Amino acid sequence: MSPMLELAVVVPVFNERGNIAPMVAALDRALAGRHWEVIFVDDDSPDGTAEAVREIGRGDDRVRVIQRIGRRGLSTACIEGMCATAAPLVAVIDGDMQHDETLLPAMADALAADAALDVVIGSRFVAGGGTGAWDRDRVAKSALATRRSRRVLKADLSDPMSGFFMIRAPLVRALAPTLSGIGFKILLDIMTASPRPLNFKELPYMFRTRGEGESKLDHVVAMEYLIALYDRMFGRLVPVRFVMFGAIGALGVVVHMAVLAPIVALWGERAFIGGQVAATLVAMTFNFFLNNMLTYRDRRLKGTRELLAGLVSFALVCSVGLAANVGVATYLHSAQSNYWAVSALAGIVVGAVWNFALSSRFTWGR
Numbered sequence: 001m002s003p004m005l006e007l008a009v010v011v012p013v014f015n016e017r018g019n020i021a022p023m024v025a026a027l028d029r030a031l032a033g034r035h036w037e038v039i040f041v042d043d044d045s046p047d048g049t050a051e052a053v054r055e056i057g058r059g060d061d062r063v064r065v066i067q068r069i070g071r072r073g074l075s076t077a078c079i080e081g082m083c084a085t086a087a088p089l090v091a092v093i094d095g096d097m098q099h100d101e102t103l104l105p106a107m108a109d110a111l112a113a114d115a116a117l118d119v120v121i122g123s124r125f126v127a128g129g130g131t132g133a134w135d136r137d138r139v140a141k142s143a144l145a146t147r148r149s150r151r152v153l154k155a156d157l158s159d160p161m162s163g164f165f166m167i168r169a170p171l172v173r174a175l176a177p178t179l180s181g182i183g184f185k186i187l188l189d190i191m192t193a194s195p196r197p198l199n200f201k202e203l204p205y206m207f208r209t210r211g212e213g214e215s216k217l218d219h220v221v222a223m224e225y226l227i228a229l230y231d232r233m234f235g236r237l238v239p240v241r242f243v244m245f246g247a248i249g250a251l252g253v254v255v256h257m258a259v260l261a262p263i264v265a266l267w268g269e270r271a272f273i274g275g276q277v278a279a280t281l282v283a284m285t286f287n288f289f290l291n292n293m294l295t296y297r298d299r300r301l302k303g304t305r306e307l308l309a310g311l312v313s314f315a316l317v318c319s320v321g322l323a324a325n326v327g328v329a330t331y332l333h334s335a336q337s338n339y340w341a342v343s344a345l346a347g348i349v350v351g352a353v354w355n356f357a358l359s360s361r362f363t364w365g366r
């Protein structure tokens, strides 16, 4: 056995307790004769995944855990895992046995054989690979996501959605500060972050069906994927979070009107002020919860106390933002009264930037 640590296998896990022991056993079989370690990166799963890793780790020092508190996210979990090892090679593999761990030695050998090679990718879409028992809907979604990514990627990857690959550790550490860390697609993130095209090689594997536990890929994840692509293309100009915050703000205007209109219709103009107050409160609460779920999903406030405190601080921030909005609009309008729409728009932008900057610092800041 080589005396030097050769490979770290990073396994992002959320509620995968039942898969930990099978995973370690499978790695032990696949990597027999090599010097490796496995790092499970867990986001404080309620099912006790981290403890399941520790139980094994106490008797086997190749088995490690990173337990993150108050955080969620597959990509950031992978990034942190890859930065937490002394091994020269790191692999990322799902913790639910869907990826084929028996491919790992071939991946390591390919990297050892060719110094110019940066990354070896497990692909379901080269000859010999496959998606196993996927239903047609999932196949179609995956194909769509793959086509979307091509435009950003400018590389001929057959399976850019793959979450199964091996890369040189110093390279990934060098890229880490520029990774967006949004969503599920860590490989895509790495490939597009690199200033030079990475040399890659694809090895086929069969995507297995999940045994224990359930998938975490939901609609929010699908949306995060689109956001991640946006971030790569335009994120430097206007940050993703601000775009989401703004879009949710625009939805808030719709909610506001939907509350105000029936009140005015029912009770006439004299109810305007009251209706305006009610509409503002409803829209603000709506915005708060939506931002908490989407814009700040990774720092989501939870529990009654945290949510209540968040809502109050959000309301305070927004009331100042509103004053700034009206102030700027009034000022511009008095200076140049021909352009009322421009004045109003300027007010809205100033208010939105204020709300965004301060709420990200105080309402969702840690």
Ligand code: GDD
Binding pocket: 011, 012, 013, 014, 015, 016, 041, 042, 043, 072, 073, 074, 077, 094, 095, 096, 098, 142, 161, 162, 163, 164, 184, 185, 186, 214, 215, 216, 217
């Ligand atoms: N730490 C952490 N935090 N782990 C997570 C999180 C999270 O928020 N969400 C998911 N995971 C873990 C799961 O526990 C699992 O080990 C792995 O990430 C993949 O999650 P699944 O929920 O099983 O995803 P999937 O099977 O739908 O998608 C996988 O296959 C895709 C191929 O289409 C992922 O590996 C994708 O990366 C891959 O591209």
Ligand code: MN
Binding pocket: 094, 096, 098, 210, 215
């Ligand atoms: Mn899975």
